Amino acid sequence: MKRWFFEAVRALWISIKSGLQIVRGVYRLSRLSQPIVSVFGGRGAYEGGKYAEMASDLSRRCAKEGMSVITGGGPGIMEAANCGAYEEAEDKKRATLGIGVTGVDDDFVNPCAPVLKVENFFARKWLLTRYSCGFVLFPGGVGTMNELFEVLDLIKLRKMKRVPVILIGSSYWKDLIEWYQHAYEYEFITLPLVSAFIITDDVGEAMQVLLNWCPEESINK
Amino acid sequence: MFRRMGLCCKTFFQWIGVLWQLLYGVWRVSKLPRPIVSIFGGARIAGDDVYFHKAHELGQRLVELDISVLTGGGPGIMEAASCGAIVPKQGKARMMGIGVTDLGEKPNQCVQEYFELNYFFARKWLLTRFSSAFVVFPGGFGTLDELSEVITLIQTKKLKRVPIVLFGVEYWGHFMQWLKMEALKRGTISQEDLDLFTLTDDLEQVFCLIRDECKVGP
Numbered sequence: 001m002k003r004w005f006f007e008a009v010r011a012l013w014i015s016i017k018s019g020l021q022i023v024r025g026v027y028r029l030s031r032l033s034q035p036i037v038s039v040f041g042g043r044g045a046y047e048g049g050k051y052a053e054m055a056s057d058l059s060r061r062c063a064k065e066g067m068s069v070i071t072g073g074g075p076g077i078m079e080a081a082n083c084g085a086y087e088e089a090e091d092k093k094r095a096t097l098g099i100g101v102t103g104v105d106d107d108f109v110n111p112c113a114p115v116l117k118v119e120n121f122f123a124r125k126w127l128l129t130r131y132s133c134g135f136v137l138f139p140g141g142v143g144t145m146n147e148l149f150e151v152l153d154l155i156k157l158r159k160m161k162r163v164p165v166i167l168i169g170s171s172y173w174k175d176l177i178e179w180y181q182h183a184y185e186y187e188f189i190t191l192p193l194v195s196a197f198i199i200t201d202d203v204g205e206a207m208q209v210l211l212n213w214c215p216e217e218s219i220n221k
Numbered sequence: 222m223f224r225r226m227g228l229c230c231k232t233f234f235q236w237i238g239v240l241w242q243l244l245y246g247v248w249r250v251s252k253l254p255r256p257i258v259s260i261f262g263g264a265r266i267a268g269d270d271v272y273f274h275k276a277h278e279l280g281q282r283l284v285e286l287d288i289s290v291l292t293g294g295g296p297g298i299m300e301a302a303s304c305g306a307i308v309p310k311q312g313k314a315r316m317m318g319i320g321v322t323d324l325g326e327k328p329n330q331c332v333q334e335y336f337e338l339n340y341f342f343a344r345k346w347l348l349t350r351f352s353s354a355f356v357v358f359p360g361g362f363g364t365l366d367e368l369s370e371v372i373t374l375i376q377t378k379k380l381k382r383v384p385i386v387l388f389g390v391e392y393w394g395h396f397m398q399w400l401k402m403e404a405l406k407r408g409t410i411s412q413e414d415l416d417l418f419t420l421t422d423d424l425e426q427v428f429c430l431i432r433d434e435c436k437v438g439p
Contacts, residue, residue, distance in 0.1 A: 008247050157341075188361040
């Protein structure tokens with residue numbers, strides 16, 4: 001048999017599985033309290049847990065305003081964000097959700113949020129990016145960076161509607177910003193820095209942006 | 222209640238559309254003779270830029286070595302690579318471009334096999350899944366997105382370890398500095414993963430890296 005046949009059968013199997021997982025994920029997302037805010041970040045608690053505390057603080061404030069927080073469902077920043085929302089929310093079942101990937105951190109049990117495991121990274125990113133009204137990024141590695149640039153790319157090419165992208169931790173992102181300026185001078189990037197994302201060290205400012213943007217959003221409309 | 226079911230049904234039908242596209246893409250890409258090298262790079266680069274010429278030369282020499290070239294099928298670096306990789310008659314290597322609809326970008330004039338998908342993630346999936354090496358030229362959001370996706374997939378062992386070459390020392394300098402100074406120091410990336418990619422300005426080094434992995438040539 002030809003190779004393309006086996007590849008196609010395998011791809012069919014993968015796409016049926018992740019399609020069902022995505023539909024299941026959308027159902028879970030639609031049961032959360034609306035609007036939804038995505039919080040991304042790395043797996044560690046960096047700088048003595050400073051950023052983890054900020055993440056927790058931010059999701060507390062979100063929960064107080066009736067927004068729900070979704071994360072990648074792993075340890076570190078993601079866990080902190082989940083826990084903040086869970087502790088503060090009145091309706092704890094609808095407050096927060098983690099969306100993880102099988103094979104990554106399999107033995108980690110999230111103490112605060114139910115974690116929906118999907119098979120592929122693209123299914124996870126679909127669920128984390130398509131239904132949120134704002135993105136908050138804490139320091140993280142290449143996974144976080146991947147999500148950041150995917151969102152920016154989709155916004156720039158009008159495949160997604162404009163939403164605020166907030167980077168927290170100005171000292172951490174400094175060199176990446178420098179690279180951004182460099183690329184902007186080269187005209188590889190046409191979006192100026194100020195309209196691409198908001199960089200801040202202050203959770204209150206991030207919260208203000210989210211409140212200005214989000215209140216009317218809901219995926220159940 | 223009904224709204225929620227409607228949303229789920231909508232997603233389901235949306236996914237059926239994605240599924241056909243993925244299957245069609247897999248069929249097209251898996252007909253390419255292996256090994257395959259993916260070339261990423263920015264769409265906004267002029268024809269007289271040094272990177273343009275380098276991409277052109279790279280494409281040309283890859284095809285001469287019987288290595289198929291996979292690009293995004295757009296203008297800029299992608300165009301340079303495909304123009305270089307116009308296939309000589311005797312070789313079995315092919316060159317293919319995978320585009321995305323509704324960008325207002327036309328496929329470049331050199332690409333020989335071309336198809337379009339509706340979704341970016343489908344395109345990225347196809348561009349990364351079958352390749353045995355990645356060469357990343359200077360580029361913007363899309364290029365960075367693809368690069369970081371490849372590293373993430375390798376980090377989490379969803380993709381086998383393949384060489385990633387960052388071409389353009391000057392352009393990627395700040396980016397590497399960010400990875401080394403901030404990300405490595407704070408442990409968001411491991412040294413092992415940093416070793417995966419090579420920063421270079423020298424085409425010869427690119428070839429020696431690719432050949433090691435692709436197991437062709439001398």
